[in-house]
Amino acid sequence: MTLWDTLQQIAGEHGSIVKIAAVVFAVVLVNLAVRLVLGQLRRRARRSHNPWDDAVLEALGRPLRVLAWAIGLLYATRIAFVEGGKKPPSLLDPLQYIVVVAVLAWFLFRLIHNLEAVIVARSAHREEGMDRTTIEAISKLLRLTVVITAALMILQTLGFSISGVLAFGGIGGIAVGFAAKDLLANFFGGLMIYLDRPFATGDWIRSPDREIEGVVEHIGWRLTRIRRFDKRPLYVPNSIFTTIAVENPSRMTNRRIYEHIGIRYEDLEVMPVIVEEVKRMLREHPEIDTRQTLIVNFNRMGDSAVEFMVYTFTKTTDWVRYHEIRQDILLRIADIVARHGAEIPYPTRTLHVDANIRKVKGFSALGS
Numbered sequence: 400m401t402l403w404d405t406l407q408q409i410a411g412e413h414g415s416i417v418k419i420a421a422v423v424f425a426v427v428l429v430n431l432a433v434r435l436v437l438g439q440l441r442r443r444a445r446r447s448h449n450p451w452d453d454a455v456l457e458a459l460g461r462p463l464r465v466l467a468w469a470i471g472l473l474y475a476t477r478i479a480f481v482e483g484g485k486k487p488p489s490l491l492d493p494l495q496y497i498v499v500v501a502v503l504a505w506f507l508f509r510l511i512h513n514l515e516a517v518i519v520a521r522s523a524h525r526e527e528g529m530d531r532t533t534i535e536a537i538s539k540l541l542r543l544t545v546v547i548t549a550a551l552m553i554l555q556t557l558g559f560s561i562s563g564v565l566a567f568g569g570i571g572g573i574a575v576g577f578a579a580k581d582l583l584a585n586f587f588g589g590l591m592i593y594l595d596r597p598f599a600t601g602d603w604i605r606s607p608d609r610e611i612e613g614v615v616e617h618i619g620w621r622l623t624r625i626r627r628f629d630k631r632p633l634y635v636p637n638s639i640f641t642t643i644a645v646e647n648p649s650r651m652t653n654r655r656i657y658e659h660i661g662i663r664y665e666d667l668e669v670m671p672v673i674v675e676e677v678k679r680m681l682r683e684h685p686e687i688d689t690r691q692t693l694i695v696n697f698n699r700m701g702d703s704a705v706e707f708m709v710y711t712f713t714k715t716t717d718w719v720r721y722h723e724i725r726q727d728i729l730l731r732i733a734d735i736v737a738r739h740g741a742e743i744p745y746p747t748r749t750l751h752v753d754a755n756i757r758k759v760k761g762f763s764a765l766g767s
Contacts (some may be wrong), residue, residue, distance in 0.1 A: 426471030430464050437463075450521070454513035462506040469498045493556045500556070504549035511541045535600070535618070536593035581638070585621040588637030592618055597640070602649040609643055611635060653688050653712035654721040660732055661704030666741035670697050674707050676735050681711050684731075686724045688714045704744050 515538035598604045605612035613627040625633040678695040691712035699706040
């Protein structure tokens with residue numbers, strides 16, 4: 400007996416096992432081919448300047464391999480039933496359709512996430528790129544649409560009526576709405592944040608109504624995560640933002656310097672010169688925005704000093720840079736005051752005593 404005759408005899412006696420093994424072997428080969436082809440395409444995509452092909456290939460890899468395994472295993476199951484003389488379960492056909500729909504939804508879900516990352520990265524290098532919060536909102540809505548569409552298709556495949564499901568959803572939505580009103584309030588609060596955009600990820604915000612201040616790290620559908628300046632995270636329900644005022648210092652156009660500088664009463668005669676020189680210094684300072692309000696005027700007589708007001712705006716909005724500029728301006732003002740022979744006084748009081756006050760019971764008004 401030849402080798403070929405031996406193989407035919409084995410195939411005849413164990414036909415189902417051989418066929419199943421052939422299907423599994425074919426699936427392994429398909430997965431290997433997919434891995435090699437996608438690997439080659441990815442290497443070529445990385446050498447290009449187009450990020451979109453990278454996003455598509457990265458999203459396609461795992462779903463395509465899972466699809467090959469799922470279809471192969473379902474086909475092997477069908478062979479096992481047929482070779483065993485049994486009718487394949489009727490569930491195999493819809494299950495195959497469900498697998499295809501689920502894998503396609505998985506691919507679209509991953510693709511939308513990858514495209515979001517690409518758009519955010521490209522916008523970060525442009526001065527007028529898309530707002531990151533808007534990109535995240537659109538991405539979440541698209542992914543939610545993919546999941547809902549896939550779920551409805553799967554339900555229809557399993558024999559459920561889509562109209563009945565939607566009608567049940569409408570009736571059940573009322574009950575769910577009452578049971579989860581806080582959750583819905585947070586959801587619509589997040590939606591209002593995405594639509595009105597009072598702040599975005601990365602903004603420094605604070606509220607005069609609540610003890611909320613820090614940098615926005617993430618805006619979810621239920622919670623917004625804010626990183627306080629002491630690095631502690633603060634999780635705020637989105638519904639809170641519909642009832643409080645929110646300041647967004649990150650969107651200020653300038654930062655304000657507002658100071659009152661005092662000199663001694665004895666130096667009142669040089670006040671006009673000091674005020675004029677300080678005003679000239681501010682107008683010539685490279686970091687002061689002269690298009691904004693600039694005021695330097697003598698405006699107060701205090702208990703121990705006569706004071707002039709300095710009111711101006713810096714060009715920068717950076718917190719650290721602002722304090723460097725403010726320090727420089729205050730030092731220049733102190734130098735101007737000193738150059739004109741004036742002094743910035745300590746808080747003092749002068750007591751004037753009449754030298755003719757009589758001594759009373761051994762106590763001298765002059766300090767005996």
